[in-house]
Amino acid sequence: MSYNGGGVVAMKGKECVAIASDLRFGIQLQTIGLDFDKIFQAGPKLYVGFPGLATDTQTVHQRLKFRTNLYELRENRKVSPKVYASMVGNLLYEHRFGPYFVEPVVAGLDANNQPYICAFDLIGCANAPDDFVVAGTCEEQMYGMCESLWKPDLGPEELFEVISQALVNACDRDAISGWGARVYVIEKDKVTVRNVRTRMD
């Protein structure tokens, strides 16, 4: 899990969610790329991040996209966050004894524009709390930052500030995370993507 490094954090706000990841692609202590976003879009208001082993980030994203495409064809509707989270957990547990080395983070707004966040361990144990979820090599640093900065019912602008500060400062204290960050703020009518500067080392 710490071969490539990286971190993803998601937070709930008032009728909005935010999810953010760092952009480093490295192999152990060598940095290879600076634009490896670990967050992918799974629906119009649903995003998922896969921190962990880079090859599994790409493979799990592709396998999940396959499953959601089939779901959307069969059911003729977009997948909701809770159902998507359940699919993620299912995919991971199918490989219980040969797991994918990723710890997914799901963030989205459901049909009533209520925020939903969920994090998993590498074998699919779901955790859907009311405040924030973190995953990656700088998990512990992110827990500290989120616990101090997060408050309930933050508006979209404040949520952006809080999640950015949490991710940036956590990544700055982890050698294998950082090299830039991308933050997605999902509101009921739009999704804003912003790049945030971290220590570029």
Place this chain on the structure above:
Amino acid sequence: MECILGIRFNDFILLAADTIDSRSIVVMKHDVDKFFPLSKNLLMAVCGESGDTTQFSEYIAKNVHLYKMKNDYELSPRASANFTRRMLADSLRSRERYNVNLLMAGYDEVEKKAELYYMDYLASMMELPYCAHGYGSYFVLGCLDAYYKPDMSVANGYELLKRCIAEISKRFSINLPTFSVKLIDKDGIHDQEPIHARQLVI
């Protein structure tokens, strides 16, 4: 102990690979070609486990060719790279994994741009402006961070490549005397003059 490097500019890509095949302390062959053309505008440079390199590369090349025969048009560089990644990722968790690191360079005639893909043996893939595999990467990435510009001409790009190889020759303890160089642009794959370490000003 092998080294392959690639640099992507606005309209072309330069790929360089050393020409040594060695087992432990012995150099078996001095004129190995580590490049595998996949189509007119798509070239792959491979390093890693000896048999796997040839087997995997030929498999990918034949599949790319099959797609062209079946569908009458070629796979784009991005599609070929993703196909290669899929093959490598599937083999990773199977009985025997392919232990190959590769760089794939292609000129996309539809999008009209050059693309360079880095793929390691675990099948993590990234499209990058410049990249390298092997111990040589530790020496050239810093060099490229400092001197790379995307709008360089072919001559300047070749000089940049020479500078990188000079760095490897000066500071890497394994002797890599020659690097073969290929240029990929909209007109296809072109051989360039090989770069000999002993002729470089170090």
